[in-house]
Amino acid sequence: MSKEAILDTYSRAAQETLKDLCCGVDYREEFPPEDLGHIPDEVLERNYGCGIPSELKTLDPGRTVLDLGPGFGRDCFIAARKVGAQGQVFGLDMNEEMLRQAKRFQPQVAEALGYDNVRFIKGQFDVEIPLEADSIDVILSNCVNNLATDKETAYREMFRVLKPGSKLSFADIVSYQPLPLKLQQNERAWADCVAGVLSFQQLSERLNQAGFHGVTLTPLYLWSAGKQLLHNYFDLEGEGSSGKLSDQETQQVEEVRLYSVAIESFKPVVDPKGECFWKGQYAIFHGPGVSMQLDPDPDHVFQVGTLKEVCEKTAAILSSAPFRSHFTVFAPQGEVEPRVCLPEQQCC
Numbered sequence: 001m002s003k004e005a006i007l008d009t010y011s012r013a014a015q016e017t018l019k020d021l022c023c024g025v026d027y028r029e030e031f032p033p034e035d036l037g038h039i040p041d042e043v044l045e046r047n048y049g050c051g052i053p054s055e056l057k058t059l060d061p062g063r064t065v066l067d068l069g070p071g072f073g074r075d076c077f078i079a080a081r082k083v084g085a086q087g088q089v090f091g092l093d094m095n096e097e098m099l100r101q102a103k104r105f106q107p108q109v110a111e112a113l114g115y116d117n118v119r120f121i122k123g124q125f126d127v128e129i130p131l132e133a134d135s136i137d138v139i140l141s142n143c144v145n146n147l148a149t150d151k152e153t154a155y156r157e158m159f160r161v162l163k164p165g166s167k168l169s170f171a172d173i174v175s176y177q178p179l180p181l182k183l184q185q186n187e188r189a190w191a192d193c194v195a196g197v198l199s200f201q202q203l204s205e206r207l208n209q210a211g212f213h214g215v216t217l218t219p220l221y222l223w224s225a226g227k228q229l230l231h232n233y234f235d236l237e238g239e240g241s242s243g244k245l246s247d248q249e250t251q252q253v254e255e256v257r258l259y260s261v262a263i264e265s266f267k268p269v270v271d272p273k274g275e276c277f278w279k280g281q282y283a284i285f286h287g288p289g290v291s292m293q294l295d296p297d298p299d300h301v302f303q304v305g306t307l308k309e310v311c312e313k314t315a316a317i318l319s320s321a322p323f324r325s326h327f328t329v330f331a332p333q334g335e336v337e338p339r340v341c342l343p344e345q346q347c348c
């Protein structure tokens with residue numbers, strides 16, 4: 001899929017308000033006035049997001065934040081106030097026009113805050129994020145993840161720049177089934193945040209493949225349903241932009257439901273790959289649920305209420321977010337002879 005349609009759409013969206021791209025969330029209803037008072041109205045009104053990245057509401061002072069695809073810079077400016085003068089916010093966008101708009105409002109925001117801790121930079125996060133490895137505390141993005149044409153590279157790059165133990169927090173669109181091919185191939189639907197959407201399972205698998213763990217999804221609202229998609233992207237009477245659909249293809253598109261969701265996931269505190277040594281630690285899973293699969297490894301399953309040997313690395317992971325509220329990790333009792341942790345010994 002070429003990036004031309006995406007670039008073209010967001011160049012136009014930088015110059016005029018494209019109502020069809022616009023969101024279903026009014027930030028003024030979701031944030032207290034003090035979180036938004038330093039942001040010009042035009043920035044708040046030019047909202048091309050599809051929700052709110054959860055972490056944007058709870059950022060701590062001093063954090064280093066990266067916002068992918070900031071558009072007019074709204075989420076960067078909110079983050080700038082929350083992380084304070086000691087924090088730093090990067091906004092990475094591939095579109096010159098959008099960057100120009102965001103930079104236009106930057107002095108006004110800086111004057112209201114009394115400091116300038118935002119840097120807007122040009123780049124494509126699904127090619128290379130032009131930042132150091134292990135340098136970012138939180139990655140935010142609002143309706144941008146689905147626009148990545150190379151998601152494998154995008155998640156690898158996000159994983160690289162995040163500090164161990166840190167989080168990505170997206171507002172994005174997901175489907176509950178993989179999208180029909182005809183919809184995936186529709187250029188215009190790509191730029192409209194539709195064709196690049198993954199099912200939750202696909203998204204979760206890809207994040208896991210890149211090394212992330214603890215993927216959670218919170219549904220926000222219905223973004224679009226099949227009939228609307230048929231109407232927007234296919235000419236059912238004749239040759240549409242992606243050609244005429246067969247009855248079966250029409251039915252497949254009609255069944256699609258797209259949801260706005262909040263997604264979170266963590267970079268583990270330690271690299272889970274490589275050898276794992278048991279040094280006397282145990283963990284017990286408290287729920288909710290009857291079991292938890294820590295990662296794609298079939299041996300990393302914890303049954304509720306059952307004590308299990310865990311190696312040093314797993315103990316570190318279970319003692320950190322998001323797992324620590326679901327597990328108790330017991331420290332070694334007395335002297336323990338370290339040994340390699342093997343699944344057949346019920347250790348992981």
Ligand SMILES: C[S@@+](CC[C@H](N)C(=O)[O-])C[C@H]1O[C@@H](n2cnc3c(N)ncnc32)[C@H](O)[C@@H]1O
Nearest residue numbers: 010047048049069070071093094095124125142
């Ligand atoms: C749907 S808009 C969202 C803008 C903003 N996050 C908001 O909530 O209003 C998508 C933004 O992501 C940018 N974008 C799309 N693909 C990108 C990529 N691969 N790398 C960097 N920016 C990208 C676009 O230029 C645009 O500014």
